[in-house]
Amino acid sequence: MNGMTGIPIPRPLRGAAMPDLPPARGARVEFDRISKEYGDLTVLHETTLKIEAGEFFSLIGPSGSGKSTLLGILAGFVPPSHGAVRVDGVDIVAKPPYRRNIGMVFQNYALFPHMSVAENIGFPLKMRGCSRAEIGERVKRALAMVRLEAMGERRPAQLSGGQQQRVALARAAVYDPRLLLMDEPLGALDKNLREEMQEEIKRFQRALGVTVIYVTHDQQEAAFLADRLAVMRGGLLEQIGTPRQLYEMPGTHFVASFLGEASLLPVAEIVSREGRLATVRTAGGLTVQAFAPSRVSERRALCLRPENIILGEAARGRDNHFLGTVEEAVFTTGTLRYRIRLPGSDGVITVRVPSHPGIELLSPGTGIDIGWDAAMAVIIAED
Ligand SMILES: Nc1ncnc2c1ncn2[C@@H]1O[C@H](COP(=O)(O)OP(=O)(O)OP(=O)(O)O)[C@@H](O)[C@H]1O
Ligand SMILES: [Mg+2]
Numbered sequence: 001m002n003g004m005t006g007i008p009i010p011r012p013l014r015g016a017a018m019p020d021l022p023p024a025r026g027a028r029v030e031f032d033r034i035s036k037e038y039g040d041l042t043v044l045h046e047t048t049l050k051i052e053a054g055e056f057f058s059l060i061g062p063s064g065s066g067k068s069t070l071l072g073i074l075a076g077f078v079p080p081s082h083g084a085v086r087v088d089g090v091d092i093v094a095k096p097p098y099r100r101n102i103g104m105v106f107q108n109y110a111l112f113p114h115m116s117v118a119e120n121i122g123f124p125l126k127m128r129g130c131s132r133a134e135i136g137e138r139v140k141r142a143l144a145m146v147r148l149e150a151m152g153e154r155r156p157a158q159l160s161g162g163q164q165q166r167v168a169l170a171r172a173a174v175y176d177p178r179l180l181l182m183d184e185p186l187g188a189l190d191k192n193l194r195e196e197m198q199e200e201i202k203r204f205q206r207a208l209g210v211t212v213i214y215v216t217h218d219q220q221e222a223a224f225l226a227d228r229l230a231v232m233r234g235g236l237l238e239q240i241g242t243p244r245q246l247y248e249m250p251g252t253h254f255v256a257s258f259l260g261e262a263s264l265l266p267v268a269e270i271v272s273r274e275g276r277l278a279t280v281r282t283a284g285g286l287t288v289q290a291f292a293p294s295r296v297s298e299r300r301a302l303c304l305r306p307e308n309i310i311l312g313e314a315a316r317g318r319d320n321h322f323l324g325t326v327e328e329a330v331f332t333t334g335t336l337r338y339r340i341r342l343p344g345s346d347g348v349i350t351v352r353v354p355s356h357p358g359i360e361l362l363s364p365g366t367g368i369d370i371g372w373d374a375a376m377a378v379i380i381a382e383d
Contacts, residue, residue, distance in 0.1 A: 025053060025054060025178065025209045025210075026052075026053040026054035026055065026178050026179065026209055026210050026211030026212075027053060027087050027088050027178035027179040027211050028050075028051070028052060028053045028086075028087070028088050028089070028211070029049075029050070029051040029074065029085070029086070029087055029179065029211060029213070030049070030050050030051075030084075030085070030086040030087075030089075031047055031048060031049040031050075031070070031073075031074075031083065031085055032048055032083055032084040032085070032086065033046050033047070033048055033082060033083040033084070034046070034047050034048070034070075034073060034080045034082065034083035034084070034085060035047065035080065035081050035082045035083060036066075036069050036073065036078065036080055036081050036235075037081045042235060043066055043069055043235050044066045044069050044070060044073075044080075044235045045234075045235045045236050046082070046083070047070065047083075047236070047237055049230065049237060049240070051211060051213065052211075053211060054209045054210070054211055055211055055212075055227050055228065056202070056205055056211075056212045056214065056225055056226050056227045057211075057212065057213050057214070057226060057227065057228055057229065057230070058213075058214045058215070058216060058221075058222040058225060058226035058228075058229040058230070059071070059213065059214070059215045059216075059229070059230050059232055060215075060216055060217065060218075060219055060222045060229055060230070060231055060232070060258070060259075061231055061232030061233055061238075061258070062217075062233070062258075063217070065232040065233050065234060065235065066232050066234075066235040066236075067183075067215045067232055068183055068215060069235075070232075071181050071183055071213060071215055073085060074102065074179075074181060074213065075097055075100065075102055075104060075181055076092070076095065076096060076097030076100050076102075077097060079093070080093060087100070087179065088178075101175075101177050101178070101179075102177055102179045102180070102181060103172035103173055103175075103177035103179070103180040103181070103210075104172055104180075104181050104182075104183075105165075105168050105169055105172045105180070105181070105182045105183075105185045106168075106182075106183050106184070106185065107183065107184040107185060107186075107187040107188055108188065110168075111156040111164055111167055111168065111171075112156070113155065113156055113157060114155075115155075115156075116152065116153050116154060116155060117143070117148065117151050117152050117153070117154050117155075117156065117159070117167050118139050118143070118152035118153065120156065120167055120171055121139045121142050121143065121167060121170045121171045121174050122135045122136075122138070122139045122174070123171065124171060124174055124175055125138060125139075125174060125175060128175065138174055138175070139152070139174065140152075142170040142171075142173060142174040143170060145170060145173070145204065145207070146166035146167070146169055146170045146200070146204070147166070147200075148163060148166055148167065148170070151163065160193075161188060161189050161190075161193060162189060162193040162196060162197055165185060165186065165188075165189065165197060166197075166200065168185070169185075169200075169201070169204065173204070173208065173210070176208075177210065178210060178211060179210065179211045179212075179213070180205075180210050180211070180212045180213075181212075181213050181214075182201075182212065182213070182214045182215065183215045184215055184216055184217065185197075185201075185214075186198070186216075186218075186221070187216075187217075194218075194221065198221055198224055198225060201214075201225065202224070202225055214226065219258060219259045219260065222243065223243035223247065223259070224243075226242075226243060227242065228240060228241060228242055229241070229242075229243060229246065231246065231254070231255050231258055231259070233254055238251075238252060238254055238255055239251045239252065239255045243259075246259050247259050247260055247305075248305075248378070249293060249378060250262070250303060250378070250380055251293075251380060251381060252380055252381045252382075252383065253301060253303075253380060253381065253382050253383045254383060255380075256303045256380055260305065261305070261306050261350055261352075262303050262304065262305060262306075263303075263304045263306070263348075263349035263350050264301040264302065264303055264304075264380075264382075265282045265283070265284065265286075265288075265301060265302040265304070265342075265346050265349070266282065266283040266284075266300075266301050266382060267280045267281070267282060267283070267300045267301055267302060267379065268280075268281050268282060268283045269281045270292075270300075270379075271287070273292055276291055276292055276293070276294075277289065277290075277291070277292065277374055278290050278291075278292040278379065280302065280379065282302065282344070282346050283345075283346065284342065284344040284345040284346025284347065285344035285345060285346070286322065286342060286343070286344050286346060288302060288320050288377055289319040289320055289373075289374035289377070290302055290374055290377040290378070290379050291374055291375050291376075291377060291378045291379065292379045293378065293379065293380075297381040297382075299381065299382040299383075300379050300380060300381055300382055301379070301380055301381075301382045302377045302378070302379060302380075303377070303378045303379075303380045304349055304372065304376065304377055305376070306337070306349075306350040306351050306352040307335075307352050307353075308372055308376035309340075309349065309351040309370060309371070309372050309376070310370070310371050310372060311338070311340070311351060311353060311362075311368050311369065311370055312368065312369055313369060314371075315369040315370050315371030315372075316369055316371065317371075318371030318372055318373050319371075319372070319373045319374040320371055320372050320373070320374070320377065321369065321370070321371040322342055322343050322369075322370050322371070323343060323367055323368070323369060323370070324340040324341055324342055324343065324367070324368050324369075324370040325340065325341045325365065325366070325367055325368070326338055326339075326340060326341075326362045326363065326364050326365065326366045326368055327339045327340065327341050327348055327364055328348075328364060329361045329362050329363065329364060331355060331361060334354065334355060335352040335353060335354055335355050336352070336353050336354075336355045336359065336361055337350065337351070337352050338350070338351045338352075338353070338362065339351075340368065340370055342370070351370070
């Protein structure tokens, strides 16, 4: 793989027509009952997924869950074992990667060290047999897009990591692909630079209207960037939705704890249920008013987000109110993080309250009112 378009281009594609302005709108992508096996090992179970034109779609999940496999099937490096992949309604499984017109950006951006920035960006155009004038014009535009107008003549080694990643982005987008795949593109950058590049990528995607499929380990990055995201686990899409849906209404224990922090209390019994409101008894013996999504599985738990729990006097008027005990109190940037032991035997839950000068950190051992409304305790499936 040459890393930059990611696509092994065997020879110059003479005469491949370059569409001119305006920039292409995004492509529509459809995985139709796609699966992948290596011998006896299924690394991607039958997967059907539709991604809209111009959508920013993110795949997240732990290492080995199949994210790069799914991306590789779309790019053409990984032949699927079954199923079809359609781009704008056309099955592309039989097409070689370099005919798919898909831009790629990877973690190790793999710029050619002996070429200037401008030559790196122009390379995919050269391979496609574009004229020098056209290459010059498009490279100039691409450099402006990633705000590196002044750096065209430099070598990659003379750029910072973030600037190199911008060059990789420009190179992937220089021929106006309608679909851009990114696999951990910011993995090599430090936190501040990552955040800066996230802004850049988002701006870039909105400006071009290109469809992006973006793989990351970083759930915050995915939540910031994506219109929708899918959480992958063991070769399956465990849940798909907007970042907010997945955070606020996780379907499973796995999704709840993969996205953000969650305290999970096993549910022993649903005592009663009226529409979406349920009264449940936890395994630790508490009676709790909770939110019940339409489908509730046999094995279930309550999912509580740390910022939705209220401490102190204000907890008393809530649907659920208990007397807890502080076990641990820590200052983290912006919030005070508590571990609070619940009455009964459910154990401790995590609570975060905004920190500001003057607020006192409760000391371990303190008894404290703790409460939350029914809507803040979502019933989810246990693993
Ligand atoms: N050529 C191969 N032969 C056998 N197994 C493979 C091959 N390529 C990938 N796998 C397996 O497929 C599974 C999914 O791999 P994949 O690269 O898609 O994971 P991932 O979600 O991208 O992980 P990471 O976050 O670490 O990049 C892994 O268990 C991996 O070991
Ligand atoms: Mg991967």
